[in-house]
Amino acid sequence: MTYDLSRRSLLALGAGLGASTVLGSNAFARAPKLGTQPAYFYRFGLGDAEVTVVSDGPLPLGPPKGTFIGVPDEEVKKMLSDNFLSAENVVLEQNSPIVNMGDRLVLFDTGMGTSKAFGPTTGRQQKSMAEAGIKPADIDAVVLSHAHIDHIGGIVDVDGKPLFPNAQYYIAQSDFDFWTDEGKLGSPLKDFVVHARKNLLPVRDRLVFFKDGQEFLPGVQAMAAPGHTVGHTIFMVSSAGKSFAFLGDLTHHPILLLEKPRMQFSYDTDPQQAAESRVKLLDMIAGNKIPVMSYHFAWPGYGHIAKTSEGFHYYPEAMSLNL
Numbered sequence: 001m002t003y004d005l006s007r008r009s010l011l012a013l014g015a016g017l018g019a020s021t022v023l024g025s026n027a028f029a030r031a032p033k034l035g036t037q038p039a040y041f042y043r044f045g046l047g048d049a050e051v052t053v054v055s056d057g058p059l060p061l062g063p064p065k066g067t068f069i070g071v072p073d074e075e076v077k078k079m080l081s082d083n084f085l086s087a088e089n090v091v092l093e094q095n096s097p098i099v100n101m102g103d104r105l106v107l108f109d110t111g112m113g114t115s116k117a118f119g120p121t122t123g124r125q126q127k128s129m130a131e132a133g134i135k136p137a138d139i140d141a142v143v144l145s146h147a148h149i150d151h152i153g154g155i156v157d158v159d160g161k162p163l164f165p166n167a168q169y170y171i172a173q174s175d176f177d178f179w180t181d182e183g184k185l186g187s188p189l190k191d192f193v194v195h196a197r198k199n200l201l202p203v204r205d206r207l208v209f210f211k212d213g214q215e216f217l218p219g220v221q222a223m224a225a226p227g228h229t230v231g232h233t234i235f236m237v238s239s240a241g242k243s244f245a246f247l248g249d250l251t252h253h254p255i256l257l258l259e260k261p262r263m264q265f266s267y268d269t270d271p272q273q274a275a276e277s278r279v280k281l282l283d284m285i286a287g288n289k290i291p292v293m294s295y296h297f298a299w300p301g302y303g304h305i306a307k308t309s310e311g312f313h314y315y316p317e318a319m320s321l322n323l
């Protein structure tokens with residue numbers, strides 16, 4: 001038997017199916033659409049640790065033009081459409097791992113929080129955490145890759161009250177100083193500075209500044225990745241011989257800033273330096289086959305990076321619902 005896949009024959013096939021189901025019975029279930037989704041968390045093991053990724057919700061950037069720069073806009077759009085992604089709206093996820101090390105619970109980055117600068121779909125980290133059965137009061141450490149709005153925004157609630165009352169907060173001092181600087185309130189960075197001050201100043205006395213290369217918590221090592229911001233940092237997270245790299249904003253997109261890692265991102269403080277950090281650290285990660293947990297890649301953001309002739313390729317790890 002051969003299948004004729006012309007449009008006309010597919011239409012005929014659809015009509016035929018309709019007719020035959022009518023013949024079978026008229027007692028259709030007529031079930032209403034449910035309109036619900038599973039909870040927005042994902043859990044997996046890492047050595048002796050348990051990792052729960054929670055989402056702050058999708059963050060739509062809009063058309064790539066003016067945001068992904070240094071490569072002609074037509075080429076950027078082709079990269080997106082060749083990968084079956086919208087060329088009109090680049091959507092980033094916000095994936096935060098919470099690592100239960102056995103003796104402490106460590107959260108990486110906190111989402112947009114109350115800011116709606118990128119629309120209504122962000123700001124669900126607390127909800128995702130509740131769905132995952134994790135209490136904010138049980139978080140011992142909040143580790144921040146940098147002080148941008150979509151990473152520090154969920155530290156305080158709408159009234160400015162810290163949401164993780166028992167946590168210490170870890171960030172690079174250069175990033176804290178840059179983004180809480182009152183002197184930048186009159187600059188184009190104003191919105192970012194306002195939000196950083198709103199979230200970081202209430203926990204100022206609980207902040208710990210890490211250094212490049214330092215294992216500032218057992219199993220969590222800082223690796224400076226400057227450029228996106230002055231103190232932008234990625235983290236090697238390890239337990240019982242297993243590791244992943246939490247990438248923060250080393251690359252925002254699994255295609256655009258990865259396949260062409262020298263492409264630039266308009267939110268970079270120093271785009272040139274960001275590209276250098278990206279290439280250097282991804283080279284190390286790919287060379288050592290270290291799994292990655294990426295904040296902005298498609299949910300849940302866990303996978304592997306391999307080198308290609310021009311840049312890198314991302315292989316998402318299949319989700320497994322067996323623990």
Ligand SMILES: [Zn+2]
Pocket residue numbers: 148150151249296
């Ligand atoms: Zn980000």
